Every structure is written in C-alpha cells, then in structure tokens.
Amino acid sequence: MPQPKILAIAGGVGGAKLALGLARSLLPQDLTVVVNTGDDEIFHGLHVSPDLDSVTYALAGLTNPDTGWGVAGDSFRTLEALRRLGAETWFGLGDLDLATHIRRTALLADGMSLSQVTAEITRHLGIECAVVPMTDASVRTVAMTDVGDLAFQEYFVHRGCEPRILGVRFDGADTAYPSPAFADALHWADAIVYCPSNPMVSIGPILAVTGVRSAIENFAGPRIAVSPIVAGQAIKGPAGKMMEELGEEVSCVGVARRYKGLCDALVIDRIDREHSAGIEDCGMQSVVTATIMNTEYEKVRLAEEIVNIIDRWNS
Numbered sequence: 001m002p003q004p005k006i007l008a009i010a011g012g013v014g015g016a017k018l019a020l021g022l023a024r025s026l027l028p029q030d031l032t033v034v035v036n037t038g039d040d041e042i043f044h045g046l047h048v049s050p051d052l053d054s055v056t057y058a059l060a061g062l063t064n065p066d067t068g069w070g071v072a073g074d075s076f077r078t079l080e081a082l083r084r085l086g087a088e089t090w091f092g093l094g095d096l097d098l099a100t101h102i103r104r105t106a107l108l109a110d111g112m113s114l115s116q117v118t119a120e121i122t123r124h125l126g127i128e129c130a131v132v133p134m135t136d137a138s139v140r141t142v143a144m145t146d147v148g149d150l151a152f153q154e155y156f157v158h159r160g161c162e163p164r165i166l167g168v169r170f171d172g173a174d175t176a177y178p179s180p181a182f183a184d185a186l187h188w189a190d191a192i193v194y195c196p197s198n199p200m201v202s203i204g205p206i207l208a209v210t211g212v213r214s215a216i217e218n219f220a221g222p223r224i225a226v227s228p229i230v231a232g233q234a235i236k237g238p239a240g241k242m243m244e245e246l247g248e249e250v251s252c253v254g255v256a257r258r259y260k261g262l263c264d265a266l267v268i269d270r271i272d273r274e275h276s277a278g279i280e281d282c283g284m285q286s287v288v289t290a291t292i293m294n295t296e297y298e299k300v301r302l303a304e305e306i307v308n309i310i311d312r313w314n315s
C-alpha cells in the first residue's frame with residue numbers, strides 16, 4: 001500500500017516530538033510540517049522563530065534534550081557579554097542557536113521569504129522533509145491578560161505565564177496567507193495530523209491565517225489530532241493554565257471541543273480512556289493509546305500508529 005501524504009501542523013516542543021516520529025516513519029516527500037510563527041520575536045535585532053527552530057533542531061538531531069528547545073550542549077557567553085553591555089537577556093539565546101538567528105535575519109534582509117530562508121536552513125542541517133512556516137507574513141500572538149496585552153514571549157518566558165489570561169489574539173492573521181508549501185499541502189495531502197501542541201497559542205495562530213480554517217473544515221481526508229492534555233494536565237507549557245483561565249475544561253474533552261468541525265479523530269492517552277464518550281459527543285472518534293513521547297522509540301511508535309489509522313481510514 002502506498003504511504004499516505006501527511007500535512008502535520010505543529011507548535012514547538014510537543015509538536016517537534018511527533019514531527020520527528022513522522023519524519024522517521026514516512027518518505028521525506030510525503031511529509032510537510034507546517035509550523036506556528038506567531039511566537040516569533042526580534043531579539044537584539046535578530047529574527048527568532050522559536051517553534052520553527054524547535055522542529056528544525058529536533059529533525060536535525062540537535063535539540064537540547066533537557067528543554068526541548070535550543071541546541072544540545074550550547075553555551076551562553078554571547079548573552080553574558082550582551083548583559084554586560086546593558087542589553088535585556090531574559091530570552092535564553094545560546095551561542096550556537098544565535099548562528100541560526102543571524103543567518104535567518106541576514107537572508108531575510110537579502111529579500112528572501114521566511115519559507116525560502118527556512119528551506120535553506122533545514123537543507124544545510126540535512127533535513128529532507130519540508131519544514132515550513134504557516135505564513136510568510138508577520139503574525140504575532142498577543143496574550144491579553146489582567147496586566148495588559150503582552151507579546152507571546154513576554155508572557156511565556158519573561159513573565160513565566162503568571163498573568164491571568166483573558167484572551168488571545170493573532171495580530172496580522174487576517175491579512176496573512178498560508179505559505180506556498182502550506183497552501184500546496186492543503187491540496188495534495190491525504191491526511192492532516194495536529195501534533196500535540198497547545199491548541200490556543202500554537203495551533204490557534206495557524207488556524208487563524210486567512211483561509212486555513214475553512215480549507216481544513218472542507219478537507220476531504222482524515223484529520224487526526226493528538227491531545228496535548230493528558231490526565232487533566234498539559235504535558236508541557238501553559239495549555240492547562242490557559243484553558244482553566246478561559247473557563248474551558250482542562251482535559252482531552254476540552255481539546256476536542258476546540259477542534260470541533262476540524263478533526264475526525266482525537267488520539268488520547270490510555271489514562272484518559274474514560275473520556276472517549278465525551279470526545280465522541282464532539283463529533284470525532286477517540287483513539288486510545290500511549291501518547292507520552294520521551295524516547296525516539298515512543299515518537300516513532302505513535303507516528304506509525306497514526307499512519308496506520310490513516311491507512312485504515314482510506315481503505
């Protein structure tokens with residue numbers, strides 16, 4: 001049976017884990033990973049794309065295993081020197097990581113699009129599948145909080161997600177169009193896979209790009225999501241806290257409600273099996289399996305199970 005062609009939609013750390021599993025399970029030409037760029041920020045004059053880099057480093061085998069972001073074994077001497085010079089250094093940019101941001105910024109200044117720059121960086125790091133930004137336009141995720149509107153990294157890293165979330169918006173999304181490879185993949189893909197990323201601030205910005213939500217609503221093939229909430233908690237990051245503050249149920253059922261009309265099957269962890277009926281009430285199947293991905297074996301195993309679901313769906 002020919003392999004399905006998959007469009008994977010991902011945020012940073014959690015998304016990168018399943019993206020790696022899919023990259024190990026599929027031929028490179030059968031996988032496009034579309035990544036959130038709402039978290040992008042300018043630091044020290046450099047264009048930083050944290051989620052693109054988390055996926056890129058994961059696929060290149062460079063990820064810092066302790067954090068899931070940044071480069072393994074990196075040092076922070078440049079940041080220390082910047083601090084001595086009076087710069088704000090709350091965003092932890094490592095010395096090796098900085099090379100990526102310097103290169104990205106230089107190529108963007110030469111007139112390349114973020115898609116072209118990302119293709120150049122990933123090619124040089126030996127990545128064979130397509131890793132693409134959701135858009136080449138500027139979209140910025142803004143956390144609306146009880147202390148005012150905060151740029152995403154300000155909320156997430158500088159303030160440690162402490163302010164209470166009142167809402168989230170994606171500035172620029174209504175005039176942003178999908179990147180060329182994303183638009184193409186929405187046509188050629190046999191299936192869409194939502195990686196286990198934060199539905200609000202990682203997947204939300206991708207869905208907010210003009211035309212994406214309706215393209216996914218009308219997508220012909222199976223749309224399969226992996227819940228980033230397991231046993232009532234986010235595997236990593238602020239998804240649980242944000243859902244609670246927004247009055248949503250912090251469970252895989254809360255995730256299913258977010259994906260209503262956009263998803264045909266939600267993959268949930270074995271520990272959440274009692275939530276299957278609640279998920280099916282949202283108009284999607286529930287698939288119960290082991291979803292925690294700490295080792296490469298677990299990432300590939302989950303990816304292969306998803307590929308099998310897609311194969312069965314189409315047969």
Ligand code: FO1
Nearest residue numbers: 012013039050053069070090091092093157
């Ligand atoms: N996350 C942190 O919690 N603290 C940091 O200092 C930090 C630095 C950083 C540098 C480069 C990069 O690509 C990612 C970095 N992240 C850091 C992670 C990043 O904030 C998040 O992964 C995403 O934006 C949320 O998906």
